[in-house]
Amino acid sequence: MRLSISHDTTYRYDSQVRTSIQYLRLTPHDSERQRVLNWQLKLPRPVRAQLDPYGNILHVLTMDEPHESILIGASGQVEIDVLCESEHESQSALPFLRFTHLTEADPALREFAQLHCKKRRDRSALIDLMHGLHGHISYLTGSTAVETSAAEAFAGQQGVCQDHAHAFLACARSLGIPARYASGYLYTDSDDHLASHAWAEAWLEGAWYSFDVTNCLTKPERHLKLAIGRDYLDACPVRGMRRGGGTEQMHAHVEVEVAPMLQVQQQ
């Protein structure tokens, strides 16, 4: 499946920003599952790409001239291998056993994980866990914020894809299974543009397997991966800081569609 992405983000500020800096993880890289056919970033100024600690492609955008808005555009086409269900990795998965502040497993999450997996530590156990979490935390836009932890979302029984992923990571790690956060894009048939997305991956039998709690999907055929990390903070597409500027208004527009084969072949 070929996905065509167009992702524009505009930040507007009440007053002038004196300086700002953003960590951008908006560029996918080739993997067993996905092949990047073309990809462009539109940034206010040229920025060199580097790899971040997790191997994600990172652009650090520093602006030290006063500005009132920032436009960031990412677009391109990526081929997804729909038959590929897992990804291998040469680096040890063990660092992904560690909890982070956002993925700390409180007694309730530990108990929930135990209840669904008992002594099992395989993929079917984690699929049961995924369904369990999907049922427990209802999807509700705006019900949580970026700093909401897994435990808080679990207790509140509401959240977005980020909370679903965090809760899954907390549970999997509490079972002794390394798990990591994935951010990227999702293609959906529906109209409600669920395009920027987050899901979880767990390390089972020497490979990373996907668990999309929000959509109860274990085959990542509609998922274009941008970045991975221990939690949202490591993998989120944009993380920035600024001096001045007052209140920020962020507007993001994402379009994900299946690219017509012919058109791509001509490029």
Next chain:
Amino acid sequence: MDRKYYDEMYDAQGKCRPHYLEFARWLAAIPPEQLAQRRREADLLFHRAGITFTLYGDEQGTERLIPFDTIPRSIPASEWRMVERGCIQRVQALNMFLADLYHEQRIIKAGIIPAEQVLANEGYQIAMQGLNLHRDLYAHIAGVDLVRDGDGSYYVLEDNLRTPSGVSYMLEDRKMMMRLFPELFAAQRIAPINHYPNLLLETLKTSSPLDNPNVVVLTPGRFNSAYFEHAFLSREMGVELVEGADLFVRDDKVYMRTTAGAKQVDVIYRRLDDDFLDPLAFNPDSMLGVPGLLSAYRSGHVVLANAIGTGVADDKSTYPYVTEMIRFYLDEEPILKNVPTWQCSKPADLSHVLANLGELVVKETQGSGGYGMLVGPAASKAEIEDFRARLIAKPEAYIAQPTLCLSTCPTFVETGIAPRHIDLRPFVLSGREVRLVPGGLTRVALREGSLVVNSSQGGGTKDTWVVEDLKNAE
């Protein structure tokens, strides 16, 4: 409880040890009123110099003077040479361990240290994986905490490879002693230590591949308990003292704001924990760090001393493996001993610890500063039961060790002079070579019988002397 402690000044028969003879003669000769007068002078001078320490867990956040004791801790030069070799060996092995851990991981493949023990450790930093550092150095500045057991043999209590502090007290204590009692330094050869700031600056400069790098000291700010030391060291080295807000990152390089414009920074002697260095990469709430610092560091445009991710090597749960590291990397026998350690993460160790809590010292693997530890023999029943519950709830967060009979040194107390327990923290600098100034910081537990020497727990300091041995033949 009657214990046999090793006393630094007097042997088991109460005879003064040779390296203390000169001092003992002086102490016997000086009129008590004159001595008392000079001790009052010392207190006044320390107050005036502003050498204070902010106490954590104190609601008033009071700044407190670290008590300074005028009876020095003295080490014969021959003994010091052994300690020095031992510290160098240990820090070399620890730096090699860190370089290995963040690259080939030979020590894991060799089965010497379990992968999960280090890779899932809180101090392990993924950001350091595969990153090449100049000279393969991670802990440029290390503080090795040593104690002596009943028979006088030295043990390493812990390695401090993150942001070890205390060296300013070492230097100020010496300055004070020389000022108050110059006659002591005229009467015998006491190895000088005042070149430490020069050695530190040299170490920091050689941590960079550049010829004459711009070095700064990065402090969390004046509310940090060691702020005095940060200011002291930057002044002594003649380099800028900066806070996070004084630095910024542009295109993977770090700059300092100055009145003459931006100036690039090449080496940061940072006295800030990993988690606070870069709010865009670590703790997002950190107001103390520099946004973008990690990307600049990983691009190789700035050196951090110490490197990120050294905490995995000085973690108390990694400590038991250090002797094996020395054998593995250096093919040498450890010169300094490790204290036997029970790892509560192991069920068999845990049950031993739970059955012997009253005898043992229990520490948090991630703790420092003497907070969150249990000294079994000195603890109340309630304290022991509290720790038992904590151990059962989170065994992997603790280790336990036998209660060592820390050596004592005569110390001024209210009733006169009495023995008090001490430790020793030499500061080990790794650059082109591994070096120490003779001695280190001696901390003393001022409460009678107390084994906790941390300044946050009511400890004081002493000047530390390395003196030429008296040879009978001469």
